[in-house]
Amino acid sequence: MNITVYPARRLYTMNPSQPTGECLAVRDGRVLSVAPLDEIKRLGDVVIDERYADKVMMPGFVEGHSHALEGIIWDYVYLGWFDKIAPDGTLWAGVRDAGSIQQRLRRSLAALPVDQRLIAWGFDPIYFDGARLDKRLLDAVSPEVPIIVMHASLHVMTVNSAVIDAIQVSEKQIDGIVRDSTDQPTGELQELPAMHLVFDHYGIDFFEAASTPRALVQYARAARREGITTITDLLNPLSEKAIASMRATTADPDFPVRLVPALNALDWEPGAGSERVRQAMRHNHDKLHFGIVKIVTDGAIQNFTARLMWPGYLEMASNGVWNAPPQVFHDMVQHYHQAGLQLHIHTNGDEAVEIILEALEEALTLWPRPDHRHTLQHVQLIRQDQLRRVRALGACLNIFANHIYYWGDIHRTRTLGFDRCQRLEPTASAERLGIPFGIHCDAPVTPLSPLFTAHCAHTRETASGEVLGSAEAISRACALEAITLGAARTLHLDHCIGSLEPGKWADVTVLDDDPLQGDKSLKEIGVHATLLGGRPTTHA
Amino acid sequence: MRLCWEGGPPPMPEPAPIDTLLLCGFLGSGKTTRINQLIRAGRLRNALFLINDFGTLNIDAEWIDAREDGVLRLNNGCACCGISGNLSAQLTEIRRWPGPPECLVLEASGVARPRPLMQLFDAARGYRLGRADTLVDLSAIRSLLDDDAVGDIVHDQLRDVGHILVSRYHAMPGGAADAALERIKAINPHARVDWLPPVAPPCRRQVSRRAMPSWPDFARLAKPASSIVSRTVHLDAPVDIERLESLLDAARVLLLRAKGMLRSHDAPADMLAVQWTAGELRLSPLPSARHQALVLIGKGEPGLDALVTCLETAVVNQNREK
Ligand SMILES: [Zn+2]
Numbered sequence: 096m097n098i099t100v101y102p103a104r105r106l107y108t109m110n111p112s113q114p115t116g117e118c119l120a121v122r123d124g125r126v127l128s129v130a131p132l133d134e135i136k137r138l139g140d141v142v143i144d145e146r147y148a149d150k151v152m153m154p155g156f157v158e159g160h161s162h163a164l165e166g167i168i169w170d171y172v173y174l175g176w177f178d179k180i181a182p183d184g185t186l187w188a189g190v191r192d193a194g195s196i197q198q199r200l201r202r203s204l205a206a207l208p209v210d211q212r213l214i215a216w217g218f219d220p221i222y223f224d225g226a227r228l229d230k231r232l233l234d235a236v237s238p239e240v241p242i243i244v245m246h247a248s249l250h251v252m253t254v255n256s257a258v259i260d261a262i263q264v265s266e267k268q269i270d271g272i273v274r275d276s277t278d279q280p281t282g283e284l285q286e287l288p289a290m291h292l293v294f295d296h297y298g299i300d301f302f303e304a305a306s307t308p309r310a311l312v313q314y315a316r317a318a319r320r321e322g323i324t325t326i327t328d329l330l331n332p333l334s335e336k337a338i339a340s341m342r343a344t345t346a347d348p349d350f351p352v353r354l355v356p357a358l359n360a361l362d363w364e365p366g367a368g369s370e371r372v373r374q375a376m377r378h379n380h381d382k383l384h385f386g387i388v389k390i391v392t393d394g395a396i397q398n399f400t401a402r403l404m405w406p407g408y409l410e411m412a413s414n415g416v417w418n419a420p421p422q423v424f425h426d427m428v429q430h431y432h433q434a435g436l437q438l439h440i441h442t443n444g445d446e447a448v449e450i451i452l453e454a455l456e457e458a459l460t461l462w463p464r465p466d467h468r469h470t471l472q473h474v475q476l477i478r479q480d481q482l483r484r485v486r487a488l489g490a491c492l493n494i495f496a497n498h499i500y501y502w503g504d505i506h507r508t509r510t511l512g513f514d515r516c517q518r519l520e521p522t523a524s525a526e527r528l529g530i531p532f533g534i535h536c537d538a539p540v541t542p543l544s545p546l547f548t549a550h551c552a553h554t555r556e557t558a559s560g561e562v563l564g565s566a567e568a569i570s571r572a573c574a575l576e577a578i579t580l581g582a583a584r585t586l587h588l589d590h591c592i593g594s595l596e597p598g599k600w601a602d603v604t605v606l607d608d609d610p611l612q613g614d615k616s617l618k619e620i621g622v623h624a625t626l627l628g629g630r631p632t633t634h635a
Numbered sequence: 636m637r638l639c640w641e642g643g644p645p646p647m648p649e650p651a652p653i654d655t656l657l658l659c660g661f662l663g664s665g666k667t668t669r670i671n672q673l674i675r676a677g678r679l680r681n682a683l684f685l686i687n688d689f690g691t692l693n694i695d696a697e698w699i700d701a702r703e704d705g706v707l708r709l710n711n712g713c714a715c716c717g718i719s720g721n722l723s724a725q726l727t728e729i730r731r732w733p734g735p736p737e738c739l740v741l742e743a744s745g746v747a748r749p750r751p752l753m754q755l756f757d758a759a760r761g762y763r764l765g766r767a768d769t770l771v772d773l774s775a776i777r778s779l780l781d782d783d784a785v786g787d788i789v790h791d792q793l794r795d796v797g798h799i800l801v802s803r804y805h806a807m808p809g810g811a812a813d814a815a816l817e818r819i820k821a822i823n824p825h826a827r828v829d830w831l832p833p834v835a836p837p838c839r840r841q842v843s844r845r846a847m848p849s850w851p852d853f854a855r856l857a858k859p860a861s862s863i864v865s866r867t868v869h870l871d872a873p874v875d876i877e878r879l880e881s882l883l884d885a886a887r888v889l890l891l892r893a894k895g896m897l898r899s900h901d902a903p904a905d906m907l908a909v910q911w912t913a914g915e916l917r918l919s920p921l922p923s924a925r926h927q928a929l930v931l932i933g934k935g936e937p938g939l940d941a942l943v944t945c946l947e948t949a950v951v952n953q954n955r956e957k
Contacts (some may be wrong), residue, residue, distance in 0.1 A: 267758040290753035291723040420662040420745040
């Protein structure tokens with residue numbers, strides 16, 4: 096058997112017994128040894144691969160919460176406020192005024208095939224104070240070609256006159272059709288009843304497209320570029336078609352990541368849902384891991400749809416929304432826990448956290464289970480007493496740390512206020528209490544980039560440069576653990592990924608610079624390459 | 636047939652719109668029971684049932700197969716990223732079927748507000764809103780309306796529709812039923828209210844007329860915001876199942892769940908698995924079990940301790956046959 100040895104400038108292992116090393120030895124896809132070369136040579140004949148000799152190696156990044164939609168959304172025109180990088184590496188600058196929006200749409204229109212409609216995404220009105228995107232602005236780009244701009248929340252779209260006429264918006268009586276003082280539609284369509292007219296007329300279905308092999312390949316490509324070696328699609332339909340597509344795609348030896356899809360529990364009657372996961376688990380292999388279940392309880396703070404405890408929202412009197420009656424979530428927790436599966440539960444607001452903690456307390460009293468690793472996802476507003484209950488239950492957290500950058504300013508001034516922003520994404524508290532935790536990007540909601548997320552957890556800087564809640568900042572080392580071993584623990588995969596220890600898969604992220612020494616901030620450090628099972632990955 | 640102006644193929648005639656019945660109502664309001672009634676009554680020809688609710692699907696599948704109608708379970712979309720677009724995709728697909736149904740019954744999710752759904756079917760191509768009903772469990776409606784977590788949704792479910800169908804009022808004292816009805820009328824004075832006939836629960840064990848001991852007032856022992864505690868009771872003799880059920884039901888204000896293994900004094904040779912959730916006791920054979928025990932999960936220690944005492948003194952067979 097061949098032993099390949101990769102010498103590195105420095106090697107961080109995340110193994111507390113041996114935090115750093117000089118050379119990584121790989122055999123059969125696994126870490127054989129982390130040691131000086133002379134020590135490794137005792138194990139047999141070695142082939143030395145010097146290509147990363149001046150680079151820094153780390154365990155491959157583990158993204159514990161993102162969505163395969165990332166692989167399809169870039170087929171459409173990006174109109175977000177922040178700069179973003181597409182899976183093919185193109186940098187899309189953020190657009191911050193009407194003129195830039197029009198300019199980008201015009202350029203895309205020129206490249207659009209005849210008889211097609213122009214679809215854009217990512218527009219976030221919360222950053223555009225006062226001015227609203229409307230049909231006039233889009234008609235100036237083209238009154239004839241249908242133009243559809245999806246807002247970042249995906250609950251609202253703005254369309255031009257071509258669309259308004261095609262679907263006869265003016266005649267329809269729907270609350271979500273926004274009208275001006277003369278009762279004419281402005282082009283803004285809110286929520287499903289109004290947006291359905293557009294989806295139905297043009298045959299648009301984003302989620303269907305997200306299950307295709309092409310979407311998965313793009314998704315993996317985006318992940319690889321950011322140093323990710325294990326990626327979680329945390330809301331998968333697990334339909335026959337989706338499973339077939341994931342099996343076929345991950346079977347390709349060149350597919351550059353391991354994929355962990357979570358069943359969307361709200362799609363399934365609980366008995367059938369757990370059965371479906373069990374069936375899917377029979378297809379598990381090194382690069383495809385079924386076995387986790389996702390429950391989405393509330394919405395998002397920036398959309399005013401997360402469920403908050405007192406005193407609620409700054410700018411909104413009503414509370415957020417439940418995706419199902421709380422009793423349904425409670426019963427689902429009992430069912431999937433009893434079925435022996437691992438739960439990942441979206442809880443943004445503290446009220447959502449509260450009902451899930453009650454459900455977990457009941458489930459664990461009824462059916463005690465050591466090391467269950469049920470994980471609360473996002474937990475942006477979790478309180479100190481709730482954190483202690485999480486620890487007492489032996490549950491894990493996956494914290495939405497990059498939110499501070501993208502919406503921190505909005506949360507301080509419009510949704511939550513100063514004090515609750517101090518505790519937003521409480522990574523330091525999780526660390527202090529010894530709760531296993533990861534941090535995540537929720538791509539395509541926020542960009543897929545573990546290093547940027549780690550940077551946010553460390554600095555807690557908002558987009559405007561303000562620091563929010565410095566008491567909850569964690570060290571660089573802790574942030575790097577959260578994007579590797581921490582995230583692996585929340586997936587119950589830390590026996591094979593997350594650190595570089597003999598016996599584990601040799602999944603590696605190769606960095607241009609040392610993330611723990613030197614003056615470069617984490618977000619400035621370049622990802623040079625990744626290795627999956629000891630093999631350098633390539634462009635798929 | 637329209638004339639063909641542009642030289643392309645003549646446009647297909649639009650099929651008749653699909654007549655839609657919308658069934659709304661909170662969890663436990665009886666939407667599924669209502670659908671089963673509609674199916675059995677044979678009142679819906681060539682109907683499609685679209686279920687957008689969660690939890691166990693209780694539709695009587697044989698009835699539907701016999702009529703060549705279908706039931707579709709709806710995906711509920713991604714709230715995390717915000718799209719609830721599966722309903723949209725599903726509606727588009729159904730209207731494009733080679734033989735679309737004449738009528739669609741949508742069982743809305745327990746947290747759905749009727750108004751947007753009514754507007755959706757009013758406006759959506761290929762559909763027509765026939766009727767929108769909200770079902771109400773009258774015995775639960777007042778506590779639901781007063782519930783901080785869901786009261787606003789339940790309110791809107793009553794406010795938006797033209798028909799309100801009321802069930803589970805039979806065991807309510809007259810005054811309580813009137814008060815509940817008044818709450819409903821105050822929210823929606825224009826709706827027509829229909830009283831649904833009682834439904835015989837399927838496969839119910841024979842209800843005994845035996846007198847039961849008077850159990851403690853568990854409501855008084857239940858403290859708000861108590862923590863969840865559990866008690867394990869080891870039983871050394873067979874159990875009077877009827878008394879057990881009566882006791883657990885009496886404690887439902889604080890008891891969340893009970894489960895365990897026991898023998899019934901009717902057939903002491905057989906081990907049974909027992910599962911209790913509010914209002915339902917389920918028994919199934921469990922030959923592998925060795926000893927009898929019952930785990931009780933509930934809120935607050937005083938209440939649970941009182942329950943354990945009752946269990947040990949009044950439910951376990953007194954003729955200690957050991
Ligand atoms: Zn998500």
